[in-house]
Amino acid sequence: MASQTTIPATSGAFADDMHLPKTISVSGLNHYFGEGELRKQALFKNDLDVRRGEIVIMTGPSGSGKTTLLTLIGTLRTVQEGSLKVLGNELCGADRDLIVRLRREMGFIFQAHNLFESLTAFQNVNMAAELAGLDPSIAEGRIKSLLTRLGLSERIHYKPKSLSGGQKQRVAIARGLVHQPKLVLADEPTAALDEKSGREVVTLFQELARDEGCTIIMVTHDNRILDVADRIVNMVDGNIKSDVAVQETSVICEFLKEFPLFADLTPNTLAEVADQMMVHEADPGQQVIRQGEPGELFYLIRNGSVDVLIDDGRQEKKVAELKQGQFFGEAALITDEPRNATIVAKEKTIFYALGKDDFRRVLETSATFEEELRQALFSRK
Amino acid sequence: MKRTTKTPLAWKNLTHDWRRLAVAIAGIGFAVLLMFTQVGFQNALFDSQVKIIDDMQGDIFLVNKAKYTLAAEKRFSISRIHQARSCSGVRGAYPVYSELTTSVLRIIDAGRGSRGYALRSLGYHIGDPVFRSESINDQSNLLRAPGVALIDVKSKASKFKFDMQAPEKLHEYMLELASKKLNLVGTFDLGTDFAHNGNLIMSAESFAKYFPHRKRFGDPLSVVDIGAVHLVPGFPLEEVKQRLEDTLEDDVHVYTRNEFREAEIKFWDKSTPIGTIFMAGKIIGFVVGMVICYQVIFTDIADHLPEFATLKAMGYTTRYFIRLIVVEALLLSLIGFIPGTLVSLLLYTKLASMTGLQMLMTFECLAQVLVTTVVMCIASGLLAVRKLLSADPASLF
16 A cells, blocks of 8 residues: 555645755744733644745734744744744744844845835835845845836835835835845735736745745735745634645646546635645555555545556456556545556655545535536626 | 945934924033033132132242131231242242222212222232233332222122223222222223122232221231242242241141142032032933933834834844944934034123123033033933834734
């Protein structure tokens, strides 16, 4: 049998960029507010890994702890329990020097712009550049190009008083990015911006992530920019409820749609199916399922390839070879009969597997597809 | 790494809102003015008290041990002067006579005497090198006539209503000094102080005629108020002073010029409430300035708390913030000091001409107030910096 893991398929742990180093590694993180009787737990045993160059969007209702998690990652709060590693440094018990050093490698973008009224846009951004010790001429070039990029070329030497709300926010964004941070933490960075400049900001984020390997974590409710996320983390009541690699989920959904029985499912349902799948691994030559055994799982090949062998009573014969994106194991689940073939991994192979009960439930959902459509039409206004 | 031109955040924050800056400058300038007034009055008082010492010639001065201040009428015997003359290293010793309580000057107008006021009469032997003032020495010949005197132009105008601008007409006034007829023949410049409303200078002979009661029996000139001793050039001051102390009886103080000055100032500073009153004034000025400065810096911090918290999140250290506030306090003290000093200077000039007191803005006086102002601002800045250090970047999200 293939070895089963507890890793959800949608975590992206086995996606193509799995080799990149982790910028953030959270494990067993608890956090409390208040003291004594008023002590209230805000975070419960959270685990989260974010890799270099990822853009993570955190969502969740207010009070769900996403901001607390963000401030903990940003070294703005002291880690109380659990482990939190940022840029390779453990924050639990970190000293002031380390914290100051880490802060200088991060870029913060707050919901409020927090610009000094007494300084021009250029000088405000320069406050961050100076701290990083950038050469003044290089800094000047960077500041000007950033501000120009953000549509403020005409207003570089204006004071915040003569800038609009959106323009101020863009200056603050430039200040958060000018020192080429390795990690950007942003709180509703686009809330004050119009569609066009919001788009420009997230495009800038994407470039930073792609070209400079900058990791970006955003708390946002702005659904116009959800498309830039590599990963969406949803928090509820101090727990990470879901942590989904967008790209990987979309790959899984594409694969699942190829499966005839799932062809009718809406993207929404497909994403839910993907969520329920777990990662399985098999080494070369390892049997994944054996002919004649009862069937419990439905498999989707994420990486690698397998041979399908059927024993017709006299000898075992290879009837097919399955590759990435193909499935097996559904027949036994549908008919409730034993496995009709043996599957052997040809190489190191990763599967995403769906349990029997979940599989059947999905099929029922598929049957109610028409119902779902009616609902959708009805609720349309 | 290190660069010379950092963004001058302290300066920018300070000068950003000119209205607030104006209020701050006015406040600190006021505190500076308050301190200058106190320091000025105190120095004026002290300088005026010792002006006569500064205006006298001589290296060593002799006074009666019981003469705790210049205004105290304690005298010593002329024989001390003679003894002093005999000491080696002494070129000359000269007596100066002074009278205050019985020296009442009265204007006789149309045959009727008006109310008289006391002033200090000084007497010296014409030709003795006791006064520095050229106007005295130039007019000394005029004083050889009996019953004449020079009057101090700074004598209080409210009490001595003479037209000092026309000294040649002073002799037209009908005057009585200690109930004897007096003619004024000219003016000199000495100045008033807290004990003396005006001054007259006359020859020792005239002096003896006006104040014969100085000594119950005998020559009124046989008791001396101040002895001015001149040294032979080249003789060390301390050595001669020591020799004089050994030679003279124990009833006189032998002072060097500085000791004489200090002893007089010490009396006014320590033995009268004056020193304490001025110290209290200075402390009030300091406290007022500190409160104003604290208020200015605190408001600046409180208004920019999210911005400072952002800087903290960016990785600016506590040291940076403390330096920022100290620089801001320093700038504040300096830009408050300049207008405060200018206004004080104006006030000094006005007061000096009104009161005749010595209102001088000396270098020490400037330095004293400047240092106090800087200390005041930095101290209040450091008090206010706690607010800044409490800025919590976690509250920004």
